[in-house]
Amino acid sequence: MPVLLWLVALLLPLHAARADDTAAEVFRQLPEEIQNRILDETSKARQECSMASLRRAHYDCNCVAEAFKQARTLGGPQPPYHELYSGAFEKRCIDREAVTKLYESQCMQQNSVKLQAGARDYCACYGEKTAERFLDKPYFSNEYRGLVHREVSKACDWNRYLAAVLARQEKQKPQAAPPAAPSGVGATPYPWEWLSLGMPPEEVERNLLAAGLKVRFNRKHCFDRKYCDREYIGALPGTKYTRIRLTVRKRWITGLNMEISYPPSARAEVEKRLGSSISDAMLKPAEGQSEAKAPYCNAKRTTCYNIPDPTTPAESPRMLYRHFGLGKDKAGRWGRLSYRINAAAYLLSELGLTAQ
Structure with missing residues (x-):
């Protein structure tokens, strides 16, 4: 009723x-x-x-x-x-003011640390534009809310605020102390005098960085990997350009690939340094070295073949050899120097030095 x-x-x-x-x-x-x-x-x-x-x-x-x-x-x-x-x-x-404050507050909770001083301006924009989108389409699905978040983040330029923070952090980073200078002869223009295959790879890198070279491709924990290939570039004192490539396998240096550009006036000194790096003892065949690969050098000892590397461990199953060659490059200019390290029957690395 x-x-x-x-x-x-x-x-x-x-x-x-x-x-x-x-x-x-x-x-x-x-x-x-x-x-x-x-x-x-x-x-x-x-x-x-x-x-x-x-x-x-x-x-x-x-x-x-x-x-x-x-x-x-x-x-x-x-x-x-x-x-x-x-x-x-x-x-x-719809309570627009409450919606704006809600998303502004959530934004601050998520970005106050990431965006620091820029978080307040960014989040004010984020809250306002999210409220606008909700007024237009008041949907609650996770998919739609994710879409709104991406569009609003882009509209409020989240990347710009983050880039500003990263730039400030970079400026505030304490400057690292320069690495200690190489031991022994120091960073001369003749790296074969103060680098050797018998060094730990970390020591080689410390010497190269101390000499002013920079790592071109810096992979973290590279030397701890099964295979590591690292390149250093710059200009050693007395050179026009220096590039050194370090190859490491299971923490053992298997290659030094050097490319160095010297001024023409350095020719005599380079020849002298190359010749003095080969001792009489190094011209004697190592145990097990065949006659076909007997050590050989020219008169100045600037070109040598099959020279046993003195830093190679005696018990190493892979005997290393040096090869120096001094001549002209493809353009006919003096100073094409190549350096190879062979293990058994295959090439492990090579390095070329050029004077221009």
Whole structure:
């Protein structure tokens, strides 16, 4: 009977409401029993909204409850509760200020450390633009929210703020102390005098860095790998250009590939240094060295073949040999110097020195 009375009571009010009356006027004309039922459902809608944290953070629950009340008043008792409740989350009930603050706060929590001083400006932009997108399309799916996050991050230029922080951090880094100078003869223009295959790779690198060269490709923990190939570039004192390639296998140096450009005036000194690097003892065949690969040098000892490397361990199964060659490059200029290290029957590395 109460439902029948509500339907009868709504006939005239609904006609008037469609013209110019408001839902409030319609509600006042309903029987008290119907009003109380509507108010109970309205209270239920407000409570459900308040208990749903995600919806509560985006909507004004009082507005949602009022929208539900209007829909029930004008729609009568037939529409199911859940249908009217879902429809009550209208755009006009979105709390833009709360949404802006919500996403600004979340942004600060995630980026205050990463973006430092720039976080506040970035997050203010992020909160405002995220609220704009939610007002346009109030969707809650994870996929859509991820899309909004990516688009807003790009619109607010997250990368620019991060780049500024990284630049400041780079400037604030303490300058590393220069490496200690190479032991012995020091960083002369003749690296074969202060580098050897018998050195630990770390020592070779320390000497090269101390001499002013820089690592071209710096792989972390390279020497601890099964195979490591490292290149150092720059200009040693007295040279025009220096490039040294270090090859390491299982922490054992198997190759030194050097390319050095000297001024023409250095020719006599380079020849002298090359010749003095080969001792008489090095011209004697090593144990097991065949006659076909007997040690040989020219008169100045600037060109040598099959010279046993004195730094090679005696117990090493792979005997290393040196080869120096001094001549002209392809352009006919003096000073093409090549250096090879052979192990058994195959080439491990080579290095070329040029004077221009």
